[in-house]
Amino acid sequence: MNQAFAPEVQAVLDGVRDLLPTFRERADEGERLRVVPDASIKELEETGFFRLLQPRRFDGLEADPVAFYTAVRDIASADGSTGWVSSVVGVHPWQVALFDDEAQQAVWGSDTSVRLSSSYAPTGKAVVTEGGFKLSGKWSFSSGCDHCSWVLLGGLVFNEDGQVVDFRTFMVPREKYQVVDVWNVVGLRGTGSNDIVVEETFIPEAFTLSMGETGQCKGPGQAVNDSDLYKLPFHSIFTSTIATPIIGMAKGAYAEHVEMQQKRVRAAYLGEKASLDPFAAVRIARSSSEIDAAWALLMANIREEQAHVARGEQIPLELRLRVRRDQVLGTARAIEAIDALFEASGGRALAEGTYLQRxxxxxxxxxxxxxxxxxxxxxxxxxxxxxxxxxxxMY
Structure with a gap:
């Protein structure tokens, strides 16, 4: 799917692609550190990547989300952890744009390069109090949190009677939370997806966003950020953000598999070149189709939502649910392709340092x-x- 993006947006994509060999070389380092190397984050920042979905009034590009997803897919094709962190950290400016302007100014008013991590599962507790909420709790899986100075946290809101009255996202500055290093895992090791702990602290109402309102494609920030970009459904934007890196990983796995098979000689088959095996050719045909289908459906659905917004129409529920349908199936298609390619790659794919095993x-x-x-x-x-x-x- 070839896209024509604004020149300043295309410049970001070109800059990102120039970095791909470097990201691939640093993949082992990221796994050892259990976090994306600082140099990679700095280089992405210099391309303008983290500004793609940021409002123009804060030096952002308000870019086509398809451009953002394209950049994420390419980054993940070089290193999955870097792609994952780029995706989840890079999408947060889109949600910040929906917050009250007071919150936006607090984040970007003095430094428009500020980044945020997140953990949306409502594992924390918020109690209604005068002017806002008292928030406390522990959240897990905050990818890229070491590179961020704010965090977006999901929490159930309780009234004074102990009844749940809302589900909100809370925007919390670095001085009000602790990062706990717990990220010792076998996959996405380089994402630094550590725990966030908040001792009871006051969060002003302007620094919160009701998920009920977000689910209606609304937010107080739309009063100052009126681009169609910020009228798309939260769950469409964010779940696509999770699927895209995995599709990128499949893209990278496919490229490495093809390269490996062109060089591979199969000793068990009398020295036959693997690339001459007709079954190997069938496998890559099937795998490439699954990867292409996952990407095409994901982007076509976002395009259809954009068209409704551009016409001033409410996005049909069927389409929003279709986005979710094709997002989860896109993830499944990508993983099935990776599995098939990995199984057909021979023992060399098991070696540390190969893209395929990672x-x-x-x-x-x-x-x-x-x-x-x-x-x-x-x-x-x-x-x-x-x-x-x-x-x-919710969708």
């Missing part, structure tokens, strides 16, 4: 993210097709 581990690690839970997303789509009520606020 992509296999990273993709399966990414699969366990809540956004990639296939049964729930598919059940919702099917239920809506049967005429059953589905809560649009």
């Amino acid at each position: 992509a296999w581990r990273d993709a399966h690690a990414g699969r366990v993210h809540a956004a990639n839970d296939p049964e729930r997303a598919l059940q919702m789509y099917g239920a809506q097709q049967f005429g059953h009520k589905v809560d649009p606020g």
